[in-house]
Amino acid sequence: MPEIYRVLLGAYGRQGWWPVTPRGKKRPEYSCPKRPSSRESLEIAVGAILTQNTSWSNVERAVENLNRTGFFCRPFSFPDALLKKTIRPSGYYNQKAVYVRNFLDVVKKDFGGDIKRLFAVEGGRLRRILLDVKGIGPETADSIILYAARKPVFVIDAYTMRIMRRAGLLSGSAGYERARAFFETSLPRSVGIYSEYHALLVRQGKEYCHKKNPLCAACPLFGKSMCPGVRRGQ
Numbered sequence: 001m002p003e004i005y006r007v008l009l010g011a012y013g014r015q016g017w018w019p020v021t022p023r024g025k026k027r028p029e030y031s032c033p034k035r036p037s038s039r040e041s042l043e044i045a046v047g048a049i050l051t052q053n054t055s056w057s058n059v060e061r062a063v064e065n066l067n068r069t070g071f072f073c074r075p076f077s078f079p080d081a082l083l084k085k086t087i088r089p090s091g092y093y094n095q096k097a098v099y100v101r102n103f104l105d106v107v108k109k110d111f112g113g114d115i116k117r118l119f120a121v122e123g124g125r126l127r128r129i130l131l132d133v134k135g136i137g138p139e140t141a142d143s144i145i146l147y148a149a150r151k152p153v154f155v156i157d158a159y160t161m162r163i164m165r166r167a168g169l170l171s172g173s174a175g176y177e178r179a180r181a182f183f184e185t186s187l188p189r190s191v192g193i194y195s196e197y198h199a200l201l202v203r204q205g206k207e208y209c210h211k212k213n214p215l216c217a218a219c220p221l222f223g224k225s226m227c228p229g230v231r232r233g234q
């Protein structure tokens with residue numbers, strides 16, 4: 001496991017996740033601060049909700065709209081109708097606006113509107129709080145915990161499952177929690193490593209380990225004998 005991390009890091013370099021909007025700009029960039037401000041933490045949490053079932057480029061457009069309309073300066077009083085319109089590029093915008101509002105309601109009602117107070121909660125309890133929010137599943141909750149709250153939990157996504165199964169490190173029947181436990185017991189408990197590794201696996205999935213016709217011959221893991229590859233058509 002640490003070997004795969006090292007190979008991917010050598011192949012792609014640091015990914016700068018989670019993309020956040022730098023001060024004075026409107027569009028997120030890959031230069032996430034190690035200690036996000038309250039505004040940046042909120043942007044990460046909202047981005048994690050918006051990225052469900054869509055590509056990051058669509059989320060970027062939605063976050064840009066949120067910046068332009070001043071959402072992050074007044075999230076609790078931001079009108080729902082405007083929120084739907086603003087996040088439209090991320091798809092499923094009616095549903096996602098409700099999910100964002102559900103999350104904000106928890107921050108407002110249970111933590112006095114202070115996202116830092118929510119993120120100060122111990123990791124396991126924080127995870128339970130987030131999973132109780134309608135519209136936040138394990139991948140979204142863990143993305144928020146890792147990148148916004150900066151607590152060590154490994155994020156599992158479809159790319160990670162595919163790569164690990166093909167590399168023979170996870171069985172086909174392993175679900176989200178088993179995969180998460182596998183990473184968390186195989187790696188040093190580190191926010192830095194978890195954040196980078198997840199981003200690298202996403203990059204690897206996009207560049208080489210495609211669902212159909214993966215580019216095994218050119219893949220950095222195949223070249224280092226860390227994955228047997230997939231025969232064409234499999």
Ligand code: SF4
Nearest residue numbers: 166209216219222227
């Ligand atoms: S060798 Fe092929 S199957 Fe294995 S990780 Fe690389 S692209 Fe994916």
